[in-house]
Amino acid sequence: MSDEEKKKTVLVTGFGPFGEHTVNASWVAVQELGQKTIPGVIIEIQEIPVVYETVKKQVPQLWEDLNPELVIHVGVSKEANAITLEQQAHNEGYKRLDVLKTCPSNNCCVEGAEECLVSSINMEKVCSDVNGSGLKVKAVVSHDPGRYLCDFSYFVSLHIDRSKSAFVHVPPLGKPYTGLELADGLEQVILSMLSQI
Template sequence: MILLTGFEPFGDQEVNPSWAAALRARDILRSEGHKVEALELPCVFGEAATVLLDAVKTLTPDVVLCAGLAGGRDRVSLERVAINCDDARIPDNKGQRPIDQEVVPGGPAAYFSTLPIKAALRNLQIAGIKGEVSQSAGTYVCNHVFYALMNALSGKAGVRAGFVHLPFLPEQVPAGSLTASMPLESMAAGIAVVVRTAVQAPVDGPRDSRVPIPR
């Protein structure tokens, strides 16, 4: 079982490409015989994590790939690290704006993705899709969900999970703007590449997904 997630629109955007791409990737993967579910998450601190973790508990997926929007980036960003920090530049969709709060009180400082991100990057490049390994998922709801997911799966062998950020859709960028964008089909194909890699390849190397708090 594969679980894909994207977010509802937030801020001043009327569409969130992460949800559209997750739906399209679901259809691509289903056409290849994979069992896949897609879930739209609210862009709300706390609530988003609850919705995701309830789905993980119900579906017991082998692969979980969450996606979110990182407007201004020009490629599929494979996030390496989720940090235990909520620090919002803008309010979420319910007006919450946490500042320097822990996602999980007393939890580890950070978690690594358990997706084979370097193998996935290589496969993105082979497929002609722009990609990168990103060292920061930010501190907004995307990172909140990423951290909550990895914390819930910590110590559970056999489940590969992580997060990708996606660019704007071309239609979200004003005419004449130099802001980067990516077609929906490329985003969806990129998600499908990452999922196939997670299904077929081992993680990049043996390690504990937790990053210890420095002492």
């Protein structure tokens, strides 16, 4: 087995612009992360538009194409002031319009699936790893990803494989972190999560 084959593929997605987020901090941080070299890891990055229908098609396709060891979706939240590790996602209640002014049918993510899916990755452990790493960024754990595209994309991935799906909210750029500081935090998040899988 070659060294390349031994490496673990980690898919990290960020979102495109929406609303007041004309530059989406999630995609900036993910692009910075994509410049990093993490030993034993191949980082695949992908920008996803803030569109329910696209998420529904593109996310399962990425799982199929890449067969990743870990999938982390990253989104921006104006409420966040730290790297926010989401433990679970919801199936219903998607009434907020995406950038194409559409909602999913029945305001639902996956017809017939349970209402809430919880990642088997222990986010409290990831949180303490990030906070103990000596980095400038701090992390917190959340149980409500917000019933928008973030929550929606997370549910799609959890429905595929909850043992290796994660979602991370980042604050807007400069509030208080730079894209590079957020990427440093995401690198630590990846290392911690991979140690659990």
